[in-house]
Amino acid sequence: MATSNPNLSILPLLLAFLFLGGSHHALAIGVNYGTLGDNLPPPATVAAFLKQHTIIDRVKIFNTDPAILTAFKNTGISVTVTIGNGDIPSLAKLPAARDWVSTHISPFYPSTQITRIAVGNEITATGDKNLLGHLLPAMKTLYSALKLAGISNIQVSTPHTLGILTNSEPPSNARFRPVFDKVIFGPMLEFLRETKSPFMVNPYPYFGGLSENSINYALFKPNPGVLDSNTGIRYTNMFDAMLDSVYSAMKRMGYGDVEICVAETGWPSVGDANQPFVTMENAISYNGNLLKHVSSGKGTPLMPNRRFETFLFALFNENQKPGSTAERNFGLFRPDLTPVYDVGIMRGGQAGGHTPSPSVSGKKWCVAKPGISVQALQSNIDYVCSKGLDCKPIQSGGACFQPDTIQSHAAYAMNAYYQSSGRHDYDCYFSQTGLVTSSDPSYGTCRYSS
Structure with a gap:
């Protein structure tokens, strides 16, 4: 793993996100905020943390959870909400769509910046003909x-x-799957335009x-590249080729002017034994190089100088x-809001956490369990500091x-x-x-x- 600090090279580029305005066409860094965990912090804590400590200015959620939408009120962080796949057929009818907007959008908008x-x-990946048939009608009806x-x-x-896509290699040969191209994507792209x-x-x-x-090639690292013989372009990373x-x-269908949004992309940091390319180093490399790449404003070989709104996957393990x-x-973050690793998304260059150091034989530390209430943790702080231990490092300026x-x-x-009391397990009981x-x-x- 490289020893250079990714913050130093990536952060100045990412800070540019803060000054590019609020339009949908401005370059922005977002994150997918999933909630499939039993140890995650409350939405209000998440919203406050993102606003105060990160340069993330938009989130994409996989539902319309009212607690999340309420938490992001008046934060200036824009929100993409998601309709469940199973709800699509009913929303193709205007009365149901109007009820849905009245229930899930109007009570929060515009205080919550739903964009x-x-x-x-990923409806097209389901193969469900009922969902496919109702997808565009539901989109149109919701817009109405x-x-x-x-x-x-x-x-x-x-x-x-x-x-x-079919025939996606080389990129210049790519086209939508047969039948899908004219029946689904042509009309959909017309609506999006x-x-x-x-x-x-x-x-x-x-x-x-x-x-x-x-x-x-996948991690944006030096490589020989892949030649598109039709265009003479040599691609040096898989993201651009995709x-x-x-x-x-x-x-090919006449809609090259429609904007492209990267709704999800990312790399896991821990995997199973049969996943040799899932490592912390590779996750840092992909996400760090991706952010540097999209923030450069260079676009891709076929879309030079074009900017892509990009949502990393995901906010939490x-x-x-x-x-x-x-x-x-x-x-990118653990449930206690410390980074799993940092690729420069913390404000002011503060890492706000750490990339876990390898285990050091014989050394142990005491930390707070994930999911513990704020009241309990504050009691722990008050107790320790009342014992005369040095709490200056966690005070302002420390x-x-x-x-x-x-x-x-x-x-x-x-x-x-824990350290001052002898490093017994019971000293970390709290x-x-x-x-x-x-x-x-x-x-x-x-x-x-330690």
Whole structure:
């Protein structure tokens, strides 16, 4: 793993996101906020953390959870909401669509900056003819329902996997799957053009049939590249090739002018034994290089200088997601809001957490368990500091003050008590709120004693 700090090269580029305005066409960094975990912080805590400590200015959620929509009120963070796949057929009728807007949008908008409705997720990959037949009608009807409610600036679209393409290598040969092209994508792209909404895609180089020969190509690392003999373009990363394949298919049908939104992309940091390319190093490399790439404004070979709204997957590691270990480890953050790793999305260059250090034989630390209430953690801080231990590092201006969260401050205080008391497991008990770990929680200039 490279020893250089990714913050130094990536952060200045990402800070540009903050000054590019609020339009749908401005470059922006977003994150998919999933909630399939039993240890995740409350939405209000998440919204406050993103606003205060990160440069993330938009989130995409997979439902219309009123607690989440309420939490993001007046934060300035825009929200893309998602309609469940099973709700699509009923929403193709205007009365149901108007009721849906009245229930799920109007009570929150515009205090909550809802900017887009994603109608279902990857419907074309389901093979469900009923959903496919109702998808575009539901999109059109929801758009009409928004207009009838006096809402004119919420976009309506739907995300797709790249399985919608055929002949996608080289990119210039790509086209939509037969029948789908004229029956589904032609009319859909016409609707998106008319409503100035983006075509949403989920490009994942992680799923691109990786091998030792292609891993650097997927991670934006130096590699020989892949030649498109039709155009003479040599692609040096899989992400550009994927987006240009989508563009070629759209252009072939006459819709090359429709914006493209990267609704999901990411890389897991932990996997199973049969997933050799799922490592912390590769997750840092992909997400860090991706953010640097999209923030450069260079676009892709077929779409030079074009900007793509990009949503990383995902905000949290979600311990209740089904599937392999990797599926539960796409997160940028742990439930206690410390980064799993940092690629420069913390404000002011503050890491706000750490990339876990390798276990050090014989050394242990005490931290707060995930999901513990703020009241309990504050009691731990008060107890430790009342014992005369040095709490200055977690006070304003101290080396461990950032991130300014109860979880982070409590972890530092609890460890200070644990170390000074003899490092017995019971010294980390704290009424069942402490956890002994062999991974050093130190980060930046914040050093946890051991």
